Amino acid sequence: MSKLLKNKLALVTGSSRGIGAAIAIRLAAEGAYVIVNYSASPERAQKVVDEITKADGLAEAVHADLGSPEGPKTLIASIDKCFGGEFGGRLDILVNNAGTAEFGPFLESSDQSYDKHFNLNVRSLIELSKDAAKRMAKSGWGRIINIGASFGEGAPIPGVTLYIASKFAVHGFTRGLSREVGSTGVTVNGVQPGPTNTDLSPEDGPVSDWFKKLTSLGRFGKAEEIAAAVAFLASPESAFINGENLTVDGGFNA
Ligand SMILES: NC(=O)c1ccc[n+]([C@@H]2O[C@H](COP(=O)([O-])OP(=O)(O)OC[C@H]3O[C@@H](n4cnc5c(N)ncnc54)[C@H](OP(=O)(O)O)[C@@H]3O)[C@@H](O)[C@H]2O)c1
Numbered sequence: 001m002s003k004l005l006k007n008k009l010a011l012v013t014g015s016s017r018g019i020g021a022a023i024a025i026r027l028a029a030e031g032a033y034v035i036v037n038y039s040a041s042p043e044r045a046q047k048v049v050d051e052i053t054k055a056d057g058l059a060e061a062v063h064a065d066l067g068s069p070e071g072p073k074t075l076i077a078s079i080d081k082c083f084g085g086e087f088g089g090r091l092d093i094l095v096n097n098a099g100t101a102e103f104g105p106f107l108e109s110s111d112q113s114y115d116k117h118f119n120l121n122v123r124s125l126i127e128l129s130k131d132a133a134k135r136m137a138k139s140g141w142g143r144i145i146n147i148g149a150s151f152g153e154g155a156p157i158p159g160v161t162l163y164i165a166s167k168f169a170v171h172g173f174t175r176g177l178s179r180e181v182g183s184t185g186v187t188v189n190g191v192q193p194g195p196t197n198t199d200l201s202p203e204d205g206p207v208s209d210w211f212k213k214l215t216s217l218g219r220f221g222k223a224e225e226i227a228a229a230v231a232f233l234a235s236p237e238s239a240f241i242n243g244e245n246l247t248v249d250g251g252f253n254a
Helices: 017-027 042-054 071-085 111-139 159-185 210-214 222-235
Strands: 011-013 033-038 058-063 093-096 142-147 184-193 247-250
Touching: 011 017, 011 071, 017 033, 017 042, 017 071, 017 222, 033 042, 033 071, 033 093, 033 210, 058 071, 071 111, 093 111, 093 222, 111 142, 111 159, 111 184, 142 159, 142 222, 159 184, 159 247, 184 222, 222 247
Parallel strands: 011 033, 011 093, 033 058, 093 142, 142 184, 184 247
Antiparallel strands: none
16 A cells, blocks of 8 residues: 655654654654654654664754754754755644643743743744745645644633643634635644543553543553544645534543
């Protein structure tokens, strides 16, 4: 069977670990050349690249701290150089996955926490999407996929107000941008994970039993289950889906 993403260039932010790593591995398995972005975990990014190349895929790791003002520009500059510059500035798939969450009462939260959530979860995603949408419009085909959260549609628990606000912003941006670029051949969609077993939200963490009960499947998701939804939205098979935020949460938001 032919690979659906053969010869496509994909950039996955925050793909050294967790959901991003699973997305990078899955897109590479579908034939894409994958830029694996990392910030603090160079060894883990290299492990992802090694796993992809061992399976006859193609990947390169690129450092950029997307929580810093210059991070998105650094990553954008790397797109032209990756894989020996053979894509000539083209980018086919952007997965904005890098994100962070801090827990605690909002009334005691710091300005730094606000900056952390909004610089990484929102600002970098917006900057990268702007650049990517222009590149994709030139070639007439592109997929922008934003990783939001089931918390991007509701607030089922207290203590994550800044995170929820940032993910509502991701949800709204996804819908707004889809309206602006759809006619250029570029689709913009979101995937909204529920509790997924990663370093950010381990299935054996302090509140994991509570999270499990809030899903109707009674369990955490696997990073690969989120990656499967991303792979579908990245593929030509999703051509008529635009401005959608697909919730993959085991029934958390049902
Ligand atoms: N896990 C869940 O239950 C869950 C639920 C809903 C939504 N999500 C969303 O899914 C996405 C991935 O979450 P995850 O659970 O996989 O998180 P994770 O296990 O904490 O992994 C986060 C990834 O983001 C990267 N990252 C962190 N700060 C960065 C920065 N400043 N610049 C560039 N990359 C950075 C990390 O790379 P380095 O280590 O190299 O810095 C890592 O690869 C996030 O947007 C999150 O909000 C997760």
